Amino acid sequence: EIELKLDNYFEAGVRLAWVIDPRKERAKIYSSRSRMQEIGSDAELPGSKVLPGFRLPLRDVFASIRRKKRKPR
Template sequence: MKSGNKRSPDLSFVARERLQGLKRLPKGFFVGAPDLAVEVISPSNTFAEIHSKLVEYFDSGAKLVWVINPDEQSVLVYRQPQPDKLLKLTDSLDGEEVIPGFTLLVAELFAELDF
């Protein structure tokens, strides 16, 4: 991150183009922000903590952030540190230009496991 902090989203995606020239995936932290960062809100998270992470992700070059709220079964989509849209169970996540062609029903994130 630009700030020197080492942030680790719950899930991240880095485009293949940004990995060109690497022989192996880096061990430890990737240098820079992911193209897509996903944070899952847990009971111990505070709004200030999540917002601080979002600001750092975007300041360091992230293009898209999804904040998943399991308690409300919703996803906040960010393209900057302010939320762009709120997705509910009937909506779909879209990878936009970051992961072209990727879509996922929000309801699938919260579906009960059936093994």
């Protein structure tokens, strides 16, 4: 399903896509359908040329997910 969505996004003109896996605490950065880089929780998601200067530490993303899982509903 993710592969199909990525195909659709890039066909529509998207120039950057992040696929975040909270279970593995990893992310895949796609700059095209054929160019992918995988990073771990100690890295930052870059905005690249699409969002110059933007950087999001993955550790912050995963810490937020863990906090939300611990909160009682």
